[in-house]
Amino acid sequence: MSDDARTAGPARPPHPGGPAADGPAPVAGTAAAPPLRRIATQAAFETRTLLRNGEQLLVSLILPVLVLIGMATAPFLGIDTGGTSRIDFATPGVLALAVVSSAFTSQSIATAFDRRHGVLRLLATTPLGRGGLLAGKALAVLAVLAVQAVVLSVVAGVLGWTPDPAGLLPGAVALLLGTACFTALAMLLAGTVRPEGVLAVANLVWILLVLGGGLVVPPDRLGPLGPVAALLPSGALGEALRSALLDGALPPGPMLVLAAWTVVAGLAAGRWFRWH
Template identity: 80%
Template sequence: MNDVVVPDATHAAAPAARRILTQALFETRTLLRNGEQLLVSIILPTLVLIGMATAPFLGFDPGDASRIDFTAPGVLALAVVSSAFTSQAIATAFDRRNGVLRLLATTPLGRGGLLAGKALAVLGVLLVQVVVLSGVAVLLGWRPDPAGILPAAGILLLGTACFTALAMLLAGTVRAEGVLAVANLVWILLVVGGGLVVPPDRLGPVGPLAAALPSGALGDATRAALLDGAVPVAPVLILLGWTTALTLLATRLFRWS
């Protein structure tokens, strides 16, 4: 009589890289198909870009640069906040409330694979945002400094890590309904006075505070790279410090259920 071979669940599972990629593609499709997330991630940043680049009644002074050259880098920084923080915080918070995170953490994907999939999904959405916003900006006459394109890409990736960590910290410690309200409110506050689209040195009394925030550092560093081809040390160090602190806090405080 032949022995019955029982398959080992560990060996039956797909390779880790494939599991993470599958989860990342699922997360990306979910974000891009959600009307509210699409509004925050792509539509609103595009409207901000067009409005600030073309509407003279906003009283926006771009200095020596053209309006579109000055506006586009800040809107790319805003796109990072939209996808890495606002969208990811809301999606993760509701997954946590509905028990999705706890369930997926017990599958072969595991906690590490789940977080890796979410990180790749954020990068996928960010890539879509950069392509769309850059295309619109180029049509409006944007001509970034070629020497600053690669540094700007690195700065945007650092900003993505920073705001993803903030999203995980918020989503893992606050009730889903609270995350929905706080994430959207923070997005509005950062657009108005966070140094993303309007530089901190033009925000009056709140300028020094904005410059010390990760949003102000991200906006200043991205502008410097794409306007002048330079990489300012202070904003990058501020952003790196926030990324380290928020990552440590999110790792320590995040609750899966």
């Protein structure tokens, strides 16, 4: 054996990429999952996180149920329902409240603290990407809203709720548009304000919208606040759901207000949202 053969060491097997390929061989199974699967996985994670968080569950589900039961049964509230049963009058507004609770309050707080902890910046650099992350959050909001709608509908049904069947589809359309609007507003708040500020603002806004935002009490019964409430996304969503579920029609005015807020909030969030 020649000196060259003795000093060269053992022969190296050819790389799978070809005789001249350098670097380690690729590891099987490391390819990124398809985009839809990535988004679905993120949406499932976001949904579990929201439903397991006691504070967010309180705001998203328990408080709307308590508001529904109180409006339907508490005699001291003295609600003027205009001849409609109290539960039929209350349910559309509480469904609107559920949208605000999950799409705005819970989502803005969760996203703000994810931003502070660097979660958003990290996930934005993965194959999921920014678009996939936002899509996952939007699907999570819809999943939570579906749970809210089922629970509230069951409770309302037990209390005697009888919605107009012709308004179920228009009501679903109003819920979807309202969800898009308040999710965009949540992203705008969460992406521009410090997490502690988001926590305070989101909860304060929730209280103000319940009291004077046209959610559970129609704008025309809020006195001087009525014209302002009618132009807010909360008042528009409440009016759209009341019209759909009580009268079987979808009013164009409130839907236009919701659409305008959705476009403006979406553009603003896209312009000013900070990922870190």
